[in-house]
Amino acid sequence: MPTFDTIDDLPADKRVLVRLDLNSPIEDGAPQDNRRFERHAETVRELADAGHRVVLMAHQGRPGRDDFTSLSGHADILTDHVGREVGFVADTYGDEALDAVDALDAGEVLLLENTRMCDDELPEESPEEKAETEFVRTLAPHFDAYVNDAYSAAHRKHASLVGFPLALPAYAGRVMETEYEANTAIATREFDGPVTMVVGGTKATDVIGVMDALDDRVDRFLLGGVAGELFLRAAGHPVGRDVAGLDLFDEQWEANRELIESVLDERGDAIRLASDLAYEGPEGERAEVAVDDIDEKETGYLDVGSATVADYEPAIRDSDAVFVKGALGVFEDERFADGTVGVLEAIAETDCFSVVGGGDTSRAIEMYGLREDDFSHVSIAGGAYIRALTGEPLPAVEVLEAAAERQ
Ligand SMILES: Nc1ncnc2c1ncn2[C@@H]1O[C@H](COP(=O)(O)OP(=O)(O)OP(=O)(O)O)[C@@H](O)[C@H]1O
Numbered sequence: 001m002p003t004f005d006t007i008d009d010l011p012a013d014k015r016v017l018v019r020l021d022l023n024s025p026i027e028d029g030a031p032q033d034n035r036r037f038e039r040h041a042e043t044v045r046e047l048a049d050a051g052h053r054v055v056l057m058a059h060q061g062r063p064g065r066d067d068f069t070s071l072s073g074h075a076d077i078l079t080d081h082v083g084r085e086v087g088f089v090a091d092t093y094g095d096e097a098l099d100a101v102d103a104l105d106a107g108e109v110l111l112l113e114n115t116r117m118c119d120d121e122l123p124e125e126s127p128e129e130k131a132e133t134e135f136v137r138t139l140a141p142h143f144d145a146y147v148n149d150a151y152s153a154a155h156r157k158h159a160s161l162v163g164f165p166l167a168l169p170a171y172a173g174r175v176m177e178t179e180y181e182a183n184t185a186i187a188t189r190e191f192d193g194p195v196t197m198v199v200g201g202t203k204a205t206d207v208i209g210v211m212d213a214l215d216d217r218v219d220r221f222l223l224g225g226v227a228g229e230l231f232l233r234a235a236g237h238p239v240g241r242d243v244a245g246l247d248l249f250d251e252q253w254e255a256n257r258e259l260i261e262s263v264l265d266e267r268g269d270a271i272r273l274a275s276d277l278a279y280e281g282p283e284g285e286r287a288e289v290a291v292d293d294i295d296e297k298e299t300g301y302l303d304v305g306s307a308t309v310a311d312y313e314p315a316i317r318d319s320d321a322v323f324v325k326g327a328l329g330v331f332e333d334e335r336f337a338d339g340t341v342g343v344l345e346a347i348a349e350t351d352c353f354s355v356v357g358g359g360d361t362s363r364a365i366e367m368y369g370l371r372e373d374d375f376s377h378v379s380i381a382g383g384a385y386i387r388a389l390t391g392e393p394l395p396a397v398e399v400l401e402a403a404a405e406r407q
């Protein structure tokens with residue numbers, strides 16, 4: 001059971017600073033609606049209905065990446081889900097933000113600008129160091145309480161996640177509570193048959209570390225996405241080409257090369273790699289090529305191929321549990337959705353215990369007409385959920401627990 005306080009313990013009529021995780025897919029510069037808005041809206045609505053003054057913090061993307069944007073579009077989507085206006089101020093803790101915070105009335109909701117636009121937010125440091133930053137020291141005195149609802153970012157030691165709980169009485173929101181309970185329970189569950197993990201997405205650095213930590217708790221890993229191509233590279237195939245504007249492959253290859261080689265060496269028999277890949281053909285169509293026929297690194301691959309899906313399906317069917325972290329391809333583009341959707345369909349058809357995690361990946365479920373009920377748990381957390389599987393502590397949860405002991 002969690003040992004943190006929740007919003008049930010929050011006294012009435014407070015000025016509350018709330019951390020959400022609204023990190024979303026961005027298309028043409030605009031955030032795309034997804035489960036994170038729907039789920040966080042419950043916490044926001046409950047706090048506003050209770051008459052608190054509610055100020056929200058969240059992040060979007062990472063500096064230097066295309067998805068690093070303002071949160072103004074997020075405020076509009078959240079307004080629809082909460083059913084009351086969510087105001088927005090394009091400032092994190094300057095005078096403009098503080099004036100807007102101080103002007104709020106009971107039951108009003110305001111979203112501050114992307115926390116990662118603030119220099120103090122990102123470098124990972126101890127909670128004590130984060131609590132001493134100008135960001136926390138300036139903003140905290142304008143509030144009576146802090147609520148963390150961002151379970152899916154709880155593996156990061158950023159100021160908005162670990163600094164404020166040292167400066168204010170701290171509570172968990174509804175998403176933090178439910179995701180914590182579901183994911184912690186999974187970590188201690190025992191399975192009779194094979195346990196399979198589908199690994200993909202763009203955050204290869206995160207998932208490769210977890211593959212190493214999970215060790216023999218997972219019987220086989222089915223790889224795709226960026227991590228899959230990096231493992232193929234380690235196995236000697238010239239794949240993993242960065243398309244313009246993105247540095248997904250080379251940077252993560254340099255950072256993880258040794259670990260990938262050692263995981264491949266030690267767990268090679270448990271790791272299944274794509275036998276074919278899909279790319280954009282000359283007429284803009286989906287084209288596929290067998291991995292063994294790729295002899296030059298000149299094409300960017302955007303999905304696993306159909307032979308790979310056919311190879312992965314039986315492994316899923318005979319599993320007792322399947323965990324998904326990250327998409328096998330760029331499923332947002334229908335031409336490159338076959339890998340992700342094929343694997344999700346295979347999981348949905350079995351009655352094994354199944355968890356699909358990740359803010360982006362879980363979105364494929366409704367995009368392609370699958371039913372959430374066909375999976376045991378659909379988590380809006382990606383990195384935090386896979387860390388929970390390894391039993392690794394989450395720094396933002398630890399500070400909430402420490403706060404509860406002081407309160
Ligand atoms: N080969 C590829 N090249 C580029 N992007 C890819 C590739 N394969 C998958 N993706 C992208 O990976 C994204 C999902 O992975 P990501 O690592 O962001 O995980 P997530 O499920 O959102 O988890 P988290 O919550 O940790 O962000 C999808 O949006 C998809 O477009």
Ligand SMILES: O=C(O)[C@H](O)COP(=O)(O)O
Nearest residue numbers: 021023152153359382383
């Ligand atoms: O989308 C996520 O998984 C969380 O918001 C964390 O984002 P990050 O991996 O950029 O820290």
